[in-house]
Amino acid sequence: MKKVIVLSNDSNFENRIISSLDKSIFEIINPKINVYELYNYSKNFNIDIFVIETTFLGGYYQIFDMLLYSEKQIVIYVSKKMEIGLLANYLNNPLFHLLRESRINSLNDIIEIMDKNINLIKSYKSEIALYKDKIDEENLIRKSKALLMKKYSLSEADAYKYILKQSMDLRITKKDVAKKILEEITL
Secondary structure, three states: OEEEEEEOOOHHHHHHHHHHOOOOOEEEEOOOOOHHHHHHHHHHHOOOEEEEEHHHHOOOOHHHHHHHHOOOOEEEEEEOOOOOOOOOOOOOOOOEEEEEHHHHHHHHHHHHHHHHHHHHHHHHHHHHHHHHHHHHHHHHHHHHHHHHHHHHOOOHHHHHHHHHHHHHHHOOOHHHHHHHHHHHHHO
16 A cells, blocks of 8 residues: 655645545545655655645745655645746656646546556666676676786687686686786786
């Protein structure tokens, strides 16, 4: 169950949001806090989704920086006026959504789409990290081959065979062999 916090100074708005959310999917929290307590509240209670209405913020848009920085929670800002200019920094963030108040009934769908986006972003980030590790490994191996070729007058193929043999003999990764070579030869 996802924790949703609804923040507004308008009780009619809060009631409309609460009634529009699917109670089987969302645990709705409606604390009586002010905007300055929001960031600490979010850290202490692991909130998944923030639904924030214009009247709650009172122009304090910097709170979005703090909430979105963690990349863990969705922020849905509901506004009558659609202050796009003031929110330009946040509109490209996949965790932020500016919602016109008249579209509150589509809140469940919007959250579902944003949730899918978050999962997609997480999978991309893990894939990027995997590729980065592979590139780092290849760079280490390439550097160690170059050192072996220079120091022992080996061909590139022979230098690679040496790294591969050391990896198998010592039962460590080629990356670790390459690190070891770089440490030993450069000392």
